[in-house]
Amino acid sequence: MKQSELFIKTLKEIPKEAVALNHKLLIKAGYIDQLSSGVFTILDLGLKVIYKIENIVRKEMNNIGGIEILMPALIPRENWKETDRWDIDVILKTKSNYGKKEYGLGWTHEEVITPLVKKFIHSYKDLPKYIYQIQTKFRDEARPKSGLFRSREFIMKDLYSFHATEKDLNDYYETVKKAYFKIYGILGIGEMTYLTYASGGDFSKYSHEFQMVTPYGEDTIYICDKCSIAINAEIVEGKPTCPDCKNINLKEEKAIEVGNIFKLKNRFSKPFGVNFTDKDGNKKTSVMGCYGLGISRVMGAIAEVYNDKEGLRWPSSVAPYDIHMLQLDDDAKQESESVYKLLVKEGIDVLWDDRQETAGTKLKDADLIGIPIRLIVSSRTLSKKSVELKKRDEDKPIIVSKNMVVSEVKKML
Amino acid sequence: MKQSELFIKTLKEIPKEAVALNHKLLIKAGYIDQLSSGVFTILDLGLKVIYKIENIVRKEMNNIGGIEILMPALIPRENWKETDRWDIDVILKTKSNYGKKEYGLGWTHEEVITPLVKKFIHSYKDLPKYIYQIQTKFRDEARPKSGLFRSREFIMKDLYSFHATEKDLNDYYETVKKAYFKIYGILGIGEMTYLTYASGGDFSKYSHEFQMVTPYGEDTIYICDKCSIAINAEIVEGKPTCPDCKNINLKEEKAIEVGNIFKLKNRFSKPFGVNFTDKDGNKKTSVMGCYGLGISRVMGAIAEVYNDKEGLRWPSSVAPYDIHMLQLDDDAKQESESVYKLLVKEGIDVLWDDRQETAGTKLKDADLIGIPIRLIVSSRTLSKKSVELKKRDEDKPIIVSKNMVVSEVKKML
Numbered sequence: 105m106k107q108s109e110l111f112i113k114t115l116k117e118i119p120k121e122a123v124a125l126n127h128k129l130l131i132k133a134g135y136i137d138q139l140s141s142g143v144f145t146i147l148d149l150g151l152k153v154i155y156k157i158e159n160i161v162r163k164e165m166n167n168i169g170g171i172e173i174l175m176p177a178l179i180p181r182e183n184w185k186e187t188d189r190w191d192i193d194v195i196l197k198t199k200s201n202y203g204k205k206e207y208g209l210g211w212t213h214e215e216v217i218t219p220l221v222k223k224f225i226h227s228y229k230d231l232p233k234y235i236y237q238i239q240t241k242f243r244d245e246a247r248p249k250s251g252l253f254r255s256r257e258f259i260m261k262d263l264y265s266f267h268a269t270e271k272d273l274n275d276y277y278e279t280v281k282k283a284y285f286k287i288y289g290i291l292g293i294g295e296m297t298y299l300t301y302a303s304g305g306d307f308s309k310y311s312h313e314f315q316m317v318t319p320y321g322e323d324t325i326y327i328c329d330k331c332s333i334a335i336n337a338e339i340v341e342g343k344p345t346c347p348d349c350k351n352i353n354l355k356e357e358k359a360i361e362v363g364n365i366f367k368l369k370n371r372f373s374k375p376f377g378v379n380f381t382d383k384d385g386n387k388k389t390s391v392m393g394c395y396g397l398g399i400s401r402v403m404g405a406i407a408e409v410y411n412d413k414e415g416l417r418w419p420s421s422v423a424p425y426d427i428h429m430l431q432l433d434d435d436a437k438q439e440s441e442s443v444y445k446l447l448v449k450e451g452i453d454v455l456w457d458d459r460q461e462t463a464g465t466k467l468k469d470a471d472l473i474g475i476p477i478r479l480i481v482s483s484r485t486l487s488k489k490s491v492e493l494k495k496r497d498e499d500k501p502i503i504v505s506k507n508m509v510v511s512e513v514k515k516m517l
Numbered sequence: 518m519k520q521s522e523l524f525i526k527t528l529k530e531i532p533k534e535a536v537a538l539n540h541k542l543l544i545k546a547g548y549i550d551q552l553s554s555g556v557f558t559i560l561d562l563g564l565k566v567i568y569k570i571e572n573i574v575r576k577e578m579n580n581i582g583g584i585e586i587l588m589p590a591l592i593p594r595e596n597w598k599e600t601d602r603w604d605i606d607v608i609l610k611t612k613s614n615y616g617k618k619e620y621g622l623g624w625t626h627e628e629v630i631t632p633l634v635k636k637f638i639h640s641y642k643d644l645p646k647y648i649y650q651i652q653t654k655f656r657d658e659a660r661p662k663s664g665l666f667r668s669r670e671f672i673m674k675d676l677y678s679f680h681a682t683e684k685d686l687n688d689y690y691e692t693v694k695k696a697y698f699k700i701y702g703i704l705g706i707g708e709m710t711y712l713t714y715a716s717g718g719d720f721s722k723y724s725h726e727f728q729m730v731t732p733y734g735e736d737t738i739y740i741c742d743k744c745s746i747a748i749n750a751e752i753v754e755g756k757p758t759c760p761d762c763k764n765i766n767l768k769e770e771k772a773i774e775v776g777n778i779f780k781l782k783n784r785f786s787k788p789f790g791v792n793f794t795d796k797d798g799n800k801k802t803s804v805m806g807c808y809g810l811g812i813s814r815v816m817g818a819i820a821e822v823y824n825d826k827e828g829l830r831w832p833s834s835v836a837p838y839d840i841h842m843l844q845l846d847d848d849a850k851q852e853s854e855s856v857y858k859l860l861v862k863e864g865i866d867v868l869w870d871d872r873q874e875t876a877g878t879k880l881k882d883a884d885l886i887g888i889p890i891r892l893i894v895s896s897r898t899l900s901k902k903s904v905e906l907k908k909r910d911e912d913k914p915i916i917v918s919k920n921m922v923v924s925e926v927k928k929m930l
Contacts, residue, residue, distance in 0.1 A: 139596075146586060
């Protein structure tokens, strides 16, 4: 892709309301645009990152038996009434001008998936079921802030599981935990993300959050280094203690929640009557789990930790392009084109900065945009029949002869 | 994919409110589920069709220079006020519980894309721009009906173009027309779809719709066979006449709109002030076009015309699977598995009916689901060391020896 053909441009000024690091960086580098407080447009570079995150998550959901569907955002009032959640204050509501139909915009989809699954489950043979979607959600945040961390509209993966027994739910819950850590590992945030005990609501003792440590996180967690788990300050009474090993030497950190999983048990399956006949012919109610992972929030989380004072530094798994080729002057145009074609032919996704801008601007923008590998082609490098390669997170470039560029890039990917 | 692992099941009963053919068939075959009037969940088989349509549309949009972004559904009241469209009755509105923020849920996105593009356009060198999204839209239909034809929540591709001159807009408008017909051709509805003159609103004499002829269409069009174009009855005054050749022998047909394109000129660029400096240093206002194509509506349209009394008959470009393999008895299990593996290895997407159901049920469901090729493996076919292949839209099966199955299937694809 030629950079001159991108829609986005990097910005010189950052809007005043951007305070959180991910918010500032993603806006300045042209990944997102703020339409209104907590409401964003994902721009072309940003959408490439979103699609990469979605595909990583989708693959792991499929690996644990997940089946993808797409539920609507317009959830009728009567469904929320069934579970006594119509009056929850995070629901944005809307009403048709025709008739009396009212809807709550989905911030979670138990009220849709549960009656839907009821239609397809009759016998224990129909269980378990693991159904997920990647979908746009709405949530009436009181103070939308922190960029993609807390917005009124966001993209989320939500998985729901239905089981014949609590044992089966418990087993699958552990399977999902593992899948989540695999995902965070691929996304590059595995090492700083902790399984965190959190409130279980009125139906379980605990739920679990996945909390990524960052100085600007909204939550406070206490980490037990022995167990590599944490506990959310919200549920701490008295001295923080590890729920697993009872260790009281816990480390306090700020963190941002990048996933949460709940054992819902029969909280929703009971009101909607998701019943089945077991092996012995007895009628039973299915038990449920739900498993959220915010796609756009995770994009913000990665941006929040992968950066330096010059800009973003995407992990290669989610970077919008594999390599950023800077053509520093007009004399390098022909050679840039030939290198570009060589790389593209090898399936490497290249952003080619072909703009009529100064070398200084191009270098600065490349650091801001944060693609993992920078390739410089200029009349100076070409005079030595070479190009310059540098990783975004390393200081020293290497000089590579032109005919070695593909093999060198492949080594760095 | 094993059919026993699908989420969906075909239904025996169709909900009463389903009247339109696409609505009945898509619900009965398990592609969609109706949550509420005009509000649907896309089930697993249906989502595969949606993704195929999206990718066909995305590819052609990219081919004509389109850049993909993703705009939000929550569009602030003040943006609609800017263009005097806040009071349009199709807008579903919502209001935050915190502060006074009001939003209209996007049924079209001029109010977002126009101020966004303004930020990135300063000089004639920044033009033209072609920006599109594939996104979930909301529309307060008075009487949501006809299944996916007219719903309150739907998936749409909307492209917006920004130009320095009307000539450039006119040229690109023709480019989009061609791209649309290419898309309809790939989707299998090209031959029954007509470029149709329709109302241009208050800013153009005409807009153009793409109307697919079907007996259950909501619109009436008059087709000129000489020009292969049509005119929407809505703009006919007196005797219907071809706007191109003045022919008055037009054919009246029912049709469903599967796309529409408008020359918006400066209707939106003016209020939002999308100005630029031209070559001579003069300040000018950009002119715009917009180009819609309903993804979920097109899925309904294809279902509406590709069917017979047994069920759906998807064109292969959008079918959820390439081939439906029916294993008719337990004795055929091992051979089914080996055929399945052979086909999958060749990159062929197979739905394998491995369910414990009668042959009659499997054959009936296969016709209802409508995958283009049916492959039968049974102890009877295996006794002749063969399998049976049949296209969904042909009557006679062919008997193929087991070791020829891959090459025969490839011929049929």
